Amino acid sequence: MENSFNQLINFIQEKTGFMCQLYKERPLKRRLRVRMRALQLNKYDEYYDFLRKNPNEFKELVRVLTINLSYFFRNPETFEFLQQNVFPEFKDRSRVIFWSAGCAGGEEPYSLAILAEQAGILSKVQIYGTDIDEEALGRARKGIYNSNALQYLSSELIMRYFESEREQFAIKEYIKSRVTFLHHDLFQLPPFPHCDLIVCRNVLIYLDRKAQRRILVNFNEQLKPTGYLVLGKVELLLGIPEMKLFDAVNRAEHIYRKLGTGT
Structure with missing residues (x-):
């Protein structure tokens, strides 16, 4: 067998x-x-x-x-911490790059775009969503979702950021335009600039230690100095040497910051 x-x-x-x-x-x-x-x-x-x-x-x-089932603002506490403690740092920067790694159907990168709009930095933000599933990327590019994907959004936020289309909801163009979706394998460095923030949740949990270590090195290399990394709340990477490349900012939400002054 x-x-x-x-x-x-x-x-x-x-x-x-x-x-x-x-x-x-x-x-x-x-x-x-x-x-x-x-x-x-x-x-x-x-x-x-x-x-x-x-x-x-x-x-x-x-x-x-x-497959990675997702919805907008999954784990709201994570986004709340980013909004209150991380995004204010980006206000004085002329350009800000976010990467949603393993973005599935696009709910996560669009959530980051909505958060950026609420923080008043949307005009300077470019968000990249990557995945290896072309079908999921196709859905993400369309930006049309059912009500289940919006279960954590208030009716006010839905009206503000979505156009209602029968029983579905389309992300508004001014949010959608800030996100670029690309086919990409996490074992390779991505074809876009260094990032201020990388979000990769519930992806590493499926990988063995060797693969986890390899991807963490890539994330460290892709982050700007003191850039942020957000991992899934169920991903316990204890004992992995590469986690020493990052300082824990919020252990409960698995939010880390790149150490040192590398690339």
């Missing part, structure tokens, strides 16, 4: 570039089985044969492997 599993993940990596071997085995297998059950397949070698004969299945598989 292990040989067929290894054959499968090597094939997936070869065809999609998705680095299966860097992910924890248990959640990886769980997500593979989602697609296998949908296709009524029981064995890894059966799914391997199916992928060989049906290359369109790779699109569905990558979607399942990268």
